[in-house]
Amino acid sequence: MSIAATQKKGVGAFIWEYLTTVDHKKIAHLYLVAGGFFFLLGGLEALIIRIQLISPENDFITAGLYNEMITMHGTTMIFFAAMPILLGLMNAVMPLQIGARDVAFPFINSLGFWLFFFGGVMLNVSWFTGAPDAGWTAYAPLSTTSPGHGVDYYILGLQISGAGTLMGGINFLVTIVNMRAPGMTYMRMPLFTWTTFIASTLILFAFPALTVGLFLLMFDRMFGSAFFDVALGGNSIIWQHLFWIFGHPEVYILILPAFGIFSDIFPTFAKKRLFGYTAMVFATVLIAFLGFMVWAHHMFTVGMGPFANSIFAIATMAIAVPTGIKIFNWLLTLWGGSITINSAMLWSLAFIPSFTIGGMTGIMVAASVADYQYHDTYFVIAHFHYVIVGGVVFGILAALHYWWPKMFGRVLNEFMGKLAFWTFFIGFHLTFFIQHFLGLMGMPRRYWVFLEDQGLDTGNYISTIGAFFMTFGVLVFLYNAIYSWVKGEKAPADPWGGRTLEWAIPSPPPFYNFKQLPLVRGLDPLWIEKTEGNGKMTPAEPLGDIHMPNNSIIPFIMSLGFFIAGFGFIYQTDYNAAYILLFGGMAIALGSMLVRSLKDDHGYHITKEELEREAD
């Protein structure tokens, strides 16, 4: 393959290219499109939930279907929308920010994506056969005793995609450790790269707990073990511990990259370097570290006793300190700057009050005795949506507007961007603010209906109206994205007056990213060259051949193998014939591994001559 080869056209070739690609930028596209699709599904589920709750004792959907809706909404949004979209952004941006030509293991990068993708498809196939209905937290014994195969799909879907996520995390870690451009020391890395690094560490340590939990659950449900079965000497609380030892760091896996995004956007649009860079880095590390110490604050009411409750309450409150540092440092970054407000900036600015509210209610729920009232009510729903929507989703949307030109070579329309922002922003607060009160007024979460005459009607009604506003905002954004693809203006290399390396190369970047690796002279390397140099990065190496990896279909086939085997695992409890799927699928997966191990694939080189022919 050569530069010319990548230019070939045709729908078939286009699809084949994406099925086999190992290029981090194209894998990013895959993550964004697939994650975006699941986001729409999860959003639709949310809307259905809110319609059901628009009035008391409504019967828009049945109790069983409602429980499937909430389970699928939570699982989809966390694992198949927020996570992959962030992984997509990391893929698109992080290698560029450190001046690398790709990630450390392009093949594994592709494998990680396809595992996630098939995991998500697996979960959603359950809509046709009966979806999981034990909540996204799948507490035992409700999950172990849930009839049908819904929860089995949940287990297998998460297990397959979880393996992919773990690979992604390890890959990013190695990339950042090994592949930084000359001069890009750790303390010169942009904050988005830093948070990618820390979030990947969290993935590395948190996901195994989920994997173990899911395996135990799988054995209980499919192979007759009794880890969580009290009657046979098991213990159901263990599941909660395993789940939250994963689940709490998961929150930081989502929010830290969002912090990184804002830490890159504010300096760009305030034209001012990040205030307190070192403190920002260490605050991130500290949040991540403390994030592992607080899981049991999800379990204050389990009956752990006052000692455990007090310790976890205080540990949780401690997280507010580094988070507070971050909020004030962002404000001080803006202070004294010259602030431009566009769509990317609107999402970032809106994050500050929204997330601050989420953080404050976080302290409120951390006060264990107060939590006896909040726990498992709409107050908690409100709290974590303020954090996850007001933090993560706002972050994702800010990032999409900010890096869209770099990722797709087009600029998003500003008017539509603002329209989407305002409707979504207003809708978001309408939907969730009132839920704080609903919770305290006696509305537990996961309620299919609330009764008449309990003072909960108005709040729920307002909340549902808000959900429609949010839906409208999302649709406008979707239209904007498609519009930019068809008709959007072409993006220049550096549309925003960027400060970091990704803005030093064309939009979209050539598939080898940097013709010559850049020499980094400090924090915000491009900004340094703009203010102290000639505005261009100085190359750190002479022009030479570039070594590139070959595309491969093996990751796709291997993931397909696990996908097929997943059905085998699920249905072997009913039919012996399912073993054909189980062993067949595993054979495909293991066979692909064998081929990958035995077949030498040294990649190819882009020659110096070819590079010289390319215009700058």
Place this chain on the structure above:
Amino acid sequence: MKGWMGKIKALSLLGFLALILSGCGKENLTALVPKGYGAEVSMDLIILTTVVMLVVFAVVMAIFIFVLIRFRKKKGQEDFIPKQVEGNHTLETVWTVIPILLLIIIAIPTVLATFDLADETEASDSINIDVTGYQFWWHFDYQGEDFQTSQDIYIPVGEKVYFNMLSSDVIHYFWVPSLSGKLDVNPENENTFYIEAYEEGVYWGKCAEFCGPSHSLMDFKVIVVSKEEYEQWVADMKNVDPDEEPESAVAVEGKELFQENNCMGCHAIGSSPVQTGPNLTNFGNRETLAGVEDLDKDTLVKWLLDPEEIKPGNKMTDNYPALNKEDAEKIAEYLLQLKHTDITSESAEN
């Protein structure tokens, strides 16, 4: 654009007005008007944390709004390059130390309250009630008294009443927002906590842990009466004669049908270890049917003909012989006259 924004503002204002009008929620359900010790302790902490947090929020918002107004790019300043500030140690120390102090203000009362509410030293000389959670109903066994109730609990006002809770199937949460915060009802470890009600009344209880299709319909009531009324109630409940003949002829037929149709397999009248269904002693005085519906003959007949219609996934559906309408009406007649005491929710409300 302007008019449209104005409309939204007007709308959200209306929403807020509506909220204020609807107040703090339904009395004896809402946690915002505490009427018991646990709820009060929680509420104090809720108020404290809210106040501290609002102060922080005000500071953040003040800086935020100031920055947005003062430092927005101005016309003619397109090329202005602000000073590139690295940081400021004093400032950064300030906003590390102040939050730590604020957190200490919150943490100390939190820890004290946690230990306070976990105190079980008085349990042995107090009323103890064993609570069992079932999908989707509640069973209460008054320790040492040899009788049981389901769905409704009677307790005396102003006294600590201890609840020892265990689940028979999945996890449930025992929550009476106006009286106390919630605690898990687990299948393995018995959890104990107490309720001390300040005022007589009928309080709504809810299951707050997701437990299956009828999770949202797993309500119960705590009926708080005076000490004398409580003692009377206990005496009456101990003296129930399960075989007492009803007065009306229809009810007598109903009683026979109740026995013939295997209802007794799951439902006891009078004290009994049978617990596969709610204990129906004193059923006619229940606050609600199955925890959520109005207790009247029509609804009861509806329940007997098709409980699934009222509570999806409940464990009675299809586990008893199908009834015809006439039989159901007779049984209803019988059940509704099961009033074994004069102490009812009305005693609590007076």
